[in-house]
Every structure is written in structure tokens, then in C-alpha cells.
Amino acid sequence: MRGSLVAGVDRQLQDTYVSLVRLAPSLNLHDPDRLDREANGEVVISRYQFPDSFIQIEELAFYDLPTLATDLQNATTPTMRGQLFKYLRDIQAVSRITIATDPDHPIELTDAQLAALIEAPDGQLKLNLPVRERFRDTPTPMRVLVRLEPLQLKSAALGSDPTLAVTYVARSLGGINNTLTNLQNVLLLLCAIGAVSAGTGAYLLAGQALGPLRLVRRAAERIGGENLTERVPVPATGDEVEALAQALNGMLGRLEQSFEAQRRFTSDASHELRTPVTAISGHASYLLRRTNPTGQQAESLKIIQSESERLTNLIASLLQLARSDSGALVLNRAPIFSGLFLREIARELAPLAQAQQTTLDVSGDDLPFEGDPDRxxxxxxxxxxxxxxxxxxxxTLGSTLDAAGQQMHLSVQDDxxxxxADxxxxxxxxxxxxxxxxSRDQGGAGLGLSIAKGIVDAHGGRIWLExxxxxxxxxxVQLPIGNVPVLDDDDVP
Ligand SMILES: Nc1ncnc2c1ncn2[C@@H]1O[C@H](COP(=O)(O)OP(=O)(O)O)[C@@H](O)[C@H]1O
Ligand SMILES: [Mg+2]
Known part of the structure; x- marks a missing residue:
């Protein structure tokens, strides 16, 4: 990029040099007042002809190229070369003509550059150098074409011959540098915009593609044993996501059917068992009360009676479980005062506790919450x-409210x-x-805690053991307090 821009400048410099060669005889460059007139604000013809260029000409009078080349070849030691270059610099300094460059800070070549110029087969060098413009304090980076060639500086009509001259034609590289900087900024901006829009696009596209999947996932997470009738939404995307949602719904349907069959079996079996068990228990009572069984017979009848009572309880438990499985557990919500509620239970169970010398305590305040008191x-x-x-x-039975006042916490602690833990x-x-x-001796069926969990779940609460x-x-047992009326202290029983 930079290379082709510089090549363009080099072409302009060559063109400028060609027109300089053509115009030099008519520019009156030897006029001693030229610079003064320019300093006074007059537009001198040389400046007018080369508005964008900076030119410097140094005549090497009495020299021609072959002699110069030979002199350079003959100067074999550094001292001799130094002397030659010093001599050349002296004649350059006295013969210097400037157009737009600062005569007090002329363009100067190093010894090596000067040697390279003399030896250059095409008689020219192209260099990047800092050049001082006239009336400017700081040098400007410029492209400089240096040529060593005879130049006709005075009109041939006046009888003068071309003199060998070192001619510098320079142009500022500022334009190129600005162009490159601007280009770089534009590229950076384009890259940034590209990256941002690619990122945003990818994010939006991914969001669009994943959105339906997210909906399906959320619905699938919500569905459990208690709400198997629900289905995941089927997005009409016509792709794998739609097929996946349909497959999930098919699976939910089959699961629901088998859950339902199992629940109905439990429920129906319990119902069917209720009547015969009641009959067994009734007949056993009848025989005990109305006949005169022997001691051993009476013993057997009592066992029949107590076992059928156990069976009745078990059947009731199974029915209740079947009901909470189907979501048919109906709650009769009412305001409850925790302390009152627990004290009542303690009073009811006191005889049972006393029978095994257990102390039954109730601690905690009377805090209102809402729930089904019987359940x-x-x-x-x-x-x-x-x-x-x-x-x-x-x-010990206890009740507390959580810090936010939203959850009622009931606890039953024993020693x-x-x-x-497992x-x-x-x-x-x-x-x-x-x-x-x-556990075996006490004869529980092991259904109590699952029934309790069913009830607490139906309240939207949580039950756990520590x-x-x-x-x-x-x-x-943690329960949401629900819609409890705000009470004055006086209302609390
Ligand atoms: N507080 C407790 N301390 C020791 N074991 C307990 C306690 N609570 C429950 N368990 C154990 O958990 C089992 C299940 O309890 P539960 O579901 O109520 O059934 P059930 O009371 O009919 O046995 C009990 O049989 C008992 O082994
Ligand atoms: Mg129990």
C-alpha cells in the first residue's frame, strides 16, 4: 500500500524534474534578489511554477561526471575521500540555489549517499529525508529525488553551457502518511463494527434458535408426578425442537396412563377391601358380645378384631395416598393459631404419652397461619x-415464623x-x-410419613427430618403462612 503510494510520488518527482530541466533557463534562478523578493511576499516565478515541490540545485562547476567518478575512484584512503567530499561540499555550498527549501538548513547528503550518487549508473537516488521548508521551524518528512546531471541554468542564447549539478526535487510525505493513518483508522473501525455486529448477530441467532428449546426445558422441569396432565409447549419450528417436544409429550401421555392405572388400582382395591373388612370386624364384635365363646375363642376373636382394625387403618391410608396422587386431596383452608393448634394435639395425645412416661411439651408463640387444620x-x-x-x-412441639414472616415452621423434637443419615x-x-x-413391633405400615408429605406438598410446604x-x-414442617388476617394483639386467644 505504502509502496505504491510512494511510487506515485516518485513519478511526480520525475515529472517535476523534467519540467525543471525544461524551465530552468527561463526561471532566472541566479537572480540574487529572488529570495528577498519571495521573503517580501512577492510570488516569484520559480515558486509559481513548482507550487508543491521543494527544489535545491548545487552546481559543480569545472567538473564533469567522468572526472568526478575518477576522482572518487582515486581517493582510496579515508583521508583522501574526506578531502574530496569536503571540497565538493564547499563548492556545493557556494553555488546552492533553493526553491522553497530553507537556504540556512539545506538538504545535505552523507558521504556514503554522495558516493552512491556519483557511482549510480542512472545518476539518481531516491531517498526519504527530513527537509526544512523555508519559513518553517521544523523539518518535514519528504521523498527526495537527487540527480547528478548537467543542467542548463542560463539561457543558451546567452552563450552558456550546461553545468554539472546536483539537483534535489522533494515532495512532502505528509499526504501519504495522512492517507495511511486514515485508512488504518477506517480499517480498525470496520473491524470493530464487524466484530460487534457478528457477535450481536450470533447472539440473536443463537437466542432465536435456543428460545423454543428453553421453553420446552422450563415446561419439562415443571412437570412431575403431581401434574402429569400438563404438557410441554410444541413450538412450530418444523425442526428437531418441535419433534423433541412432541416426543416428550408422547412420553408424558404414556407415563400419565400408567400412573393413573396404578392409582386407580390402589383406590379401587382399597374401596373393595373396605366392605369385607368392616364385615369381618362387625361379625367378630357380634360374636364377642352376643355369644359365649370359650376363653381361647374369645382370644382369637379379639385378635381378629384388632387385626381388622389395623387393616381398616391401612386401607384408609392407601385411599388417602391414592387421592393425593391424583391431586384430589381437597384442602379446607382456615386460619390456625400455631400455639393453640399444637397444645390441642398435645392434650389429645397426653394419655398415650403418659402411658409410656413420656413428657409432651409445647413451646413457641401463638402465630396465625392458614391451612387445613384437620389434615x-x-x-x-x-x-x-x-x-x-x-x-x-x-x-417437644414448637412453632416459629421465618425472618421474612412468610413461612410458618412447625417442629416435633424427640430424644x-x-x-x-442415609x-x-x-x-x-x-x-x-x-x-x-x-419399628416392626410397633406395627406401623410405614405409610405415615408419605401421607404427611402428600398433605404438606398440597399446602405448598416442605417436610424433612433431621x-x-x-x-x-x-x-x-414448613408452610407458607397464606392469607392470614392482620390481627391486633387483643385478638390472639
Ligand atoms: N422420630 C423418629 N425416631 C426414630 N425413627 C423414626 C422416627 N420417625 C420415623 N421413624 C422411622 O420411620 C419409619 C416410617 O415412619 P412412618 O412413615 O410414620 O411409618 P410408621 O409410623 O407407620 O412406621 C418408622 O417406622 C420408624 O422406623
Ligand atoms: Mg408413623
Missing amino acids: LKQVIINLVGNALKAGARTV GPGIP QLERLFDRFYRLEDSR SDLGQGTTAH
Whole structure:
């Protein structure tokens, strides 16, 4: 780029030199007043002819090229060369003519450049040099054409011959430098714009392509066992994303069907079992009350009665689980005062606790929240029941509000044997119990915690266990407080 721009300048310099050769005899360059007139603001003809060029001419009078070349060849030692160049410089200085260059700071060649010029086969050098313009304090970087050739400086009509002269024709490189700087800035700007728009375009395109996938993903994350009827949106993109969404929905449909079949089986089986179990229990009661069974017969009848009671409970539990699976667990929400609620449960369970010398405490304030009191009572009763079955000496019921005042926190803490950490989650699975003899002896079916979880989930809450082996267990129930009326202190019972 720069090379071709410089080549253009070199051509202009050659042209300028050609016209200088043509015009020199008529420019009256030897006029001693020329520079003074120019300094006084007069437009002298030489400046007028070469407006953009800077020219300097030094006549080497009494020399011709072959002699000069021979002199240079003969100057074999550095001293001799030094003497030759000094001599040349002296005659250059006295004969110097300047057009637009500063006569006080002329263009000067180094010894090597001068030697190269004398030896140059085409009699010229092209150099980049700082050149002082007239009336300027600082040098300008210029392209300089230097030629060593005889030049006709006075009109031939006056009888003078051409003299050998060193002629410098210079032009500023400022234009080229400006062009290159501008070009560089434009390129940088284009690169920056290109990078930014490529980035933005890629971002937008990727967003457009991934947008539908994101929608599908969000929907898929939302869907679980409780809301299997929902489907992911099918974006009409006509590509793999659409096919994927359709495949997901097909899979959800099949899952829903098999879940539903399983739930209906549990529900139907429980229903079907209810009547015969009630009949068994009723007949056993009848026989006990209305006949006179022997001691052994009476014993058997009592076992039949208690076992059918257990079966009734189990069936009720299974029905409830089937109902919460299908999302049919209907909550009758009402305002609840936590302290009151827990004290009532404690009062109800007191005889059971006393029977095994367990202390049942209630701590915490009366804080209002909203929920289904009967279902939540079922939850807490199961948790306290578990603590009692585990053989706790002390069971403490507590209630607190979280810092933001949005979550009610109920807890049942016991000092029983505790639960191994790896079992804590699994206890919420159906029919899952600890493998210790106590669990078996107490006769629970292992459904209590799963039912409790179903109820708490339906409230939009969370239930979990914390336990230290040998220290005791705490069951936590966290519930959103819901729409509780703002109460004055007086209203709290
Ligand atoms: N507080 C507790 N301390 C020790 N073990 C517990 C406690 N709570 C629950 N468990 C264990 O978890 C099992 C499951 O409890 P649950 O689901 O209520 O069923 P169930 O009470 O019918 O056995 C219990 O059988 C018992 O082994
Ligand atoms: Mg239980």
C-alpha cells in the first residue's frame, strides 16, 4: 500500500524534474534578489511554477561526471575521500540555489549517499529525508529525488553551457502518511463494527434458535408426578425442537396412563377391601358380645378384631395416598393459631404419652397461619406418634415464623434413638421403615410419613427430618403462612 503510494510520488518527482530541466533557463534562478523578493511576499516565478515541490540545485562547476567518478575512484584512503567530499561540499555550498527549501538548513547528503550518487549508473537516488521548508521551524518528512546531471541554468542564447549539478526535487510525505493513518483508522473501525455486529448477530441467532428449546426445558422441569396432565409447549419450528417436544409429550401421555392405572388400582382395591373388612370386624364384635365363646375363642376373636382394625387403618391410608396422587386431596383452608393448634394435639395425645412416661411439651408463640387444620393435625399426630413409638422420653412441639414472616415452621423434637443419615430421605417412601425390631413391633405400615408429605406438598410446604444417632430426631414442617388476617394483639386467644 505504502509502496505504491510512494511510487506515485516518485513519478511526480520525475515529472517535476523534467519540467525543471525544461524551465530552468527561463526561471532566472541566479537572480540574487529572488529570495528577498519571495521573503517580501512577492510570488516569484520559480515558486509559481513548482507550487508543491521543494527544489535545491548545487552546481559543480569545472567538473564533469567522468572526472568526478575518477576522482572518487582515486581517493582510496579515508583521508583522501574526506578531502574530496569536503571540497565538493564547499563548492556545493557556494553555488546552492533553493526553491522553497530553507537556504540556512539545506538538504545535505552523507558521504556514503554522495558516493552512491556519483557511482549510480542512472545518476539518481531516491531517498526519504527530513527537509526544512523555508519559513518553517521544523523539518518535514519528504521523498527526495537527487540527480547528478548537467543542467542548463542560463539561457543558451546567452552563450552558456550546461553545468554539472546536483539537483534535489522533494515532495512532502505528509499526504501519504495522512492517507495511511486514515485508512488504518477506517480499517480498525470496520473491524470493530464487524466484530460487534457478528457477535450481536450470533447472539440473536443463537437466542432465536435456543428460545423454543428453553421453553420446552422450563415446561419439562415443571412437570412431575403431581401434574402429569400438563404438557410441554410444541413450538412450530418444523425442526428437531418441535419433534423433541412432541416426543416428550408422547412420553408424558404414556407415563400419565400408567400412573393413573396404578392409582386407580390402589383406590379401587382399597374401596373393595373396605366392605369385607368392616364385615369381618362387625361379625367378630357380634360374636364377642352376643355369644359365649370359650376363653381361647374369645382370644382369637379379639385378635381378629384388632387385626381388622389395623387393616381398616391401612386401607384408609392407601385411599388417602391414592387421592393425593391424583391431586384430589381437597384442602379446607382456615386460619390456625400455631400455639393453640399444637397444645390441642398435645392434650389429645397426653394419655398415650403418659402411658409410656413420656413428657409432651409445647413451646413457641401463638402465630396465625392458614391451612387445613384437620389434615395438618394428622401430620403432627403422625410425627408425635413416630417419636413415641421410637421410645422418646421427651417430645417437644414448637412453632416459629421465618425472618421474612412468610413461612410458618412447625417442629416435633424427640430424644429418641435417632435415625441414620442415609435413611432420612427414604423414610418418606411408601412402606419404608427402619430395619430395627422396634419399628416392626410397633406395627406401623410405614405409610405415615408419605401421607404427611402428600398433605404438606398440597399446602405448598416442605417436610424433612433431621437426626443425630443416639441424640434424637427433629421433624420439620414448613408452610407458607397464606392469607392470614392482620390481627391486633387483643385478638390472639
Ligand atoms: N422420630 C423418629 N425416631 C426414630 N425413627 C423414626 C422416627 N420417625 C420415623 N421413624 C422411622 O420411620 C419409619 C416410617 O415412619 P412412618 O412413615 O410414620 O411409618 P410408621 O409410623 O407407620 O412406621 C418408622 O417406622 C420408624 O422406623
Ligand atoms: Mg408413623
